Amino acid sequence: MFENSQENKTNLSQLGEFGLIDHLTKNFSPKLESTVKAIGDDAAVVRFEDKETLISTDLLIEGVHFDLAYMPLKHLGYKAIMVNLSDIYAMNGTATQVTVSIAVSNRFPVEALEELYAGIQLASKIYNVDVVGGDTTSSTSGLLISVTAIGHAEKEKVTYRNGAKANDLLVVTGDLGAAYMGLQVLEREKEVFKANPNSQPDLDQYTYLIERQLKPEARKDIPPLLNDLGVQPTSMIDISDGLSSEIIHLCKHSKVGANLFEEKIPLDPAVISVCEEFQIDSTMIALSGGEDYELLFTIKQDDFDKIKGNPHLTVIGHMTEENEGMHLITRANQKLPLIARGWNSMEEKD
Amino acid sequence: MFENSQENKTNLSQLGEFGLIDHLTKNFSPKLESTVKAIGDDAAVVRFEDKETLISTDLLIEGVHFDLAYMPLKHLGYKAIMVNLSDIYAMNGTATQVTVSIAVSNRFPVEALEELYAGIQLASKIYNVDVVGGDTTSSTSGLLISVTAIGHAEKEKVTYRNGAKANDLLVVTGDLGAAYMGLQVLEREKEVFKANPNSQPDLDQYTYLIERQLKPEARKDIPPLLNDLGVQPTSMIDISDGLSSEIIHLCKHSKVGANLFEEKIPLDPAVISVCEEFQIDSTMIALSGGEDYELLFTIKQDDFDKIKGNPHLTVIGHMTEENEGMHLITRANQKLPLIARGWNSMEEKD
Missing domain, CATH: 3.30.1330.10 (PurM-like, N-terminal domain)
Structure with missing residues (x-):
């Protein structure tokens, strides 16, 4: 390796x-x-x-x-x-x-x-x-x-960041945070390897996370799926920097606010367990981890029935009027302001 | 500076x-x-x-x-x-x-x-x-x-590298070699500056060369000019690596040979005089200098009258059958094989 x-x-x-x-x-x-x-x-x-x-x-x-x-x-x-x-x-x-x-x-x-x-x-x-x-x-x-x-x-299908309206539903594909935790596992193994080049890492339990980091798949399936379902998203962005900063992008471009519900954020069980192991909050990882290459989009409420129950799509919140701001509603029903803490490639990396 | x-x-x-x-x-x-x-x-x-x-x-x-x-x-x-x-x-x-x-x-x-x-x-x-x-x-x-x-x-106007035929005329825009000689002047001044940071270089006589190196202009004017003249080039390429390697590209893609006439290669007087100063052969510079961003193209012989006398365009040779090879015909009427010695960014630079 x-x-x-x-x-x-x-x-x-x-x-x-x-x-x-x-x-x-x-x-x-x-x-x-x-x-x-x-x-x-x-x-x-x-x-x-x-x-x-x-x-x-x-x-x-x-x-x-x-x-x-x-x-x-x-x-x-x-x-x-x-x-x-x-x-x-x-x-x-x-x-x-x-x-x-x-x-x-x-x-x-x-x-x-x-x-x-x-x-x-x-x-x-x-x-x-x-x-x-x-x-x-x-x-x-x-x-x-x-x-x-x-x-x-087609002209009428192109989806920009700026089309979301208050009360639109906020939808995400797949699950979040795995790519970032895959990176954490790999960086830990690199340190182990440096200390002992003969160590044979057992990474079986991290397979999903490492794959999400090393071999991400872009969501080619989503535009045709939405087309088949008869859903035209009102805004869309891909999740490269973390859910939080992508929601903020959609809100700023669309001049709306958003409520994101912590309990709705889709996490793979492997993310939850590795976050426990690393003693990191899994919601934080989904919000700020980045590199998931899932799609985040908004749809009209009327379209909810069309996507309901689809295993690829999770409604995680809704848009609000701009002056209501952008918030995370926690499991304890606290309302916290959403902050962009996405992975920022202009920051110094050590 | x-x-x-x-x-x-x-x-x-x-x-x-x-x-x-x-x-x-x-x-x-x-x-x-x-x-x-x-x-x-x-x-x-x-x-x-x-x-x-x-x-x-x-x-x-x-x-x-x-x-x-x-x-x-x-x-x-x-x-x-x-x-x-x-x-x-x-x-x-x-x-x-x-x-x-x-x-x-x-x-x-x-x-x-x-x-x-x-x-x-x-x-x-x-x-x-x-x-x-x-x-x-x-x-x-x-x-x-x-x-x-x-x-x-437009589909019928797009000009590829592979459309040249034997007997087509080979045409170049502008003049060649100035950008490369501008670089030589700048590199010499850099060495002078290293030796004596207070030196005030007098670069007036090299203005054209230095401009061609530092502020090249792409030939935006040529596609509309050819359109106005009613000329559809049979092949075209831009001169980034030197005339010689660009002619070879056109020949290889079009499966033809070429004769290039040394006496026809357009050189600015400033190139001729700086080549004398640097004791370099100006033809060699035009052939291998690169970064001129002029256009090289071929036209049917029938189109010659349309471009004749145009100050932007110089006929420098003609295409031949592939088995005749690619040659430079010197002023002394020697026939030398064309060799690609263009500036090659994969080579080690010191």
């Missing part, structure tokens, strides 16, 4: 820039009708006819967003795609293409980048997106991945 | 991630009808009706692609946009939107990033593109800029 063997590896300079990108992308063949031209020209060309084009971009940086001590490169490639597709799904759209650029120091052998691209390719296959462009370049330190995701949606 | 004063500057951590991006982009208001939603949601939304969407992305990395010792941040922001717009123009398209993500270490004060964004804003204003998204994040070292440019073109 933490090995760093570099015997018999191919140095990057043996391929050169053009050779490297050709080598890494040689198995990437476009499959979608909307992809007119993929890798290999000055720009990619896509065609969405009369739909809106959606574009989202994100940077992932070694030492800031990921730690290669416990993040296998294949998983990293997969996750880099997920993080960006999640933004397209959060617009209620269909993701169709990505461009992937990497900057890499020459401490990485070609084989390491092949692993990274294997993860990118796996993600693009499972999520049915074409890799249509990108760039490889050298970095003076570490690894950096820049992904741009492209998608489309 | 080389100052590095940081008194009375605002530390990045005083703003935080959301505060920083809001602060830097507060003056960016979208102007184009095709921009449905710009900064401030999970993804940007654009609409091109029945046109093809063009997407291009590039990374610029401190210490690899630029050196802040002589590259003012405002120019860097401007250049980062140019590099990407150039790719859209090279598809014979109209550039309309960009996303800009930066990763930055906390050695940069907020004021430095304001300079960078002032350059981005200036470029977006002059080139009539909207900044529709982006991301700021911390880096463990230095500054990195990732730009994605978006544009459109």
Whole structure:
């Protein structure tokens, strides 16, 4: 898991820039009708006819967003795609293409980048997106991945952050907090490993948490599910920074308040038990943990019957008038102001 | 020019991630009808009706692609946009939107990033593109800029690298080699400055070269010019890596050969004189210098009369059958094989 063997590896300079990108992308063949031209020209060309084009971009940086001590490169490639597709799904759209650029120091052998691209390719296959462009370049330190995701949606389906109204229901997909607790487990194991490189960690009971951290899945299923249910969300965002700050984003953009009910927040049993083990409050983790890549959205009250009982969707609160503010209603029926304490990548990380 | 004063500057951590991006982009208001939603949601939304969407992305990395010792941040922001717009123009398209993500270490004060964004804003204003998204994040070292440019073109106008035929004329815009020689001048002055920080460089005679390096302009004018002239190029590419490697790209994608005539290569008098001063062959610089951001394209021989005499366009050769190979025909009428010796960012830089 933490090995760093570099015997018999191919140095990057043996391929050169053009050779490297050709080598890494040689198995990437476009499959979608909307992809007119993929890798290999000055720009990619896509065609969405009369739909809106959606574009989202994100940077992932070694030492800031990921730690290669416990993040296998294949998983990293997969996750880099997920993080960006999640933004397209959060617009209620269909993701169709990505461009992937990497900057890499020459401490990485070609084989390491092949692993990274294997993860990118796996993600693009499972999520049915074409890799249509990108760039490889050298970095003076570490690894950096820049992904741009492209998608489309019919004009009347596109869902912004600013459409929520007072009394709309606040709905979240899946469960929260697992990715963050997976990271806590991995960081603890890294310290154990540093102290004793021969230790064999038994991580079986943390499988779900670690998977949520290392191999998150974006909610590709939600836009078509909502379409099938006949529900047009009034606002939507993906949960990358923690539930609390995402609710605040929706409220600020929509000029509304919100009441979030602690008892409604969906938590996996593995999150509850690991929070007990780490002596952390599980609600705090759901509110501020981040990296869940679930979707948070609002719907009209009239649509409640359409989503009621769906195992993917949990109503966790409702929107209020703006002047009522944003609150967490605790199990003890206390009303606490919601504070954005999401994971903030501009903060110094130790 | 080389100052590095940081008194009375605002530390990045005083703003935080959301505060920083809001602060830097507060003056960016979208102007184009095709921009449905710009900064401030999970993804940007654009609409091109029945046109093809063009997407291009590039990374610029401190210490690899630029050196802040002589590259003012405002120019860097401007250049980062140019590099990407150039790719859209090279598809014979109209550039309309960009996303800009930066990763930055906390050695940069907020004021430095304001300079960078002032350059981005200036470029977006002059080139009539909207900044529709982006991301700021911390880096463990230095500054990195990732730009994605978006544009459109009518289906029948999009120009790929692979459409050149034998006997097509090879045409270049503007003049070549100046950006690379500007870099040579700046690097020489940096060494002088290191030896004597009080030296006052007299760079007047190098103004054109330095401008081409620090403030390149992408050829926004060429797609409409070709349209007005009634010329549909058969293939096109932008010159980022040097004429030689770009000709090779067109030939390989189009499966043709080429003859390039040394005497036809357009050089500014300032390039000729600085090459004499540096004792470098000016043809070599045009072939391998890079960063000119001119356009290289091929046209049918029948279209020659339409472009003849246009001051922006120079015919520098013609395409041949693939088995004839790619050659430079020297002034002495020697036939030398064309070799890609473009500036290669995967090479080790000292």
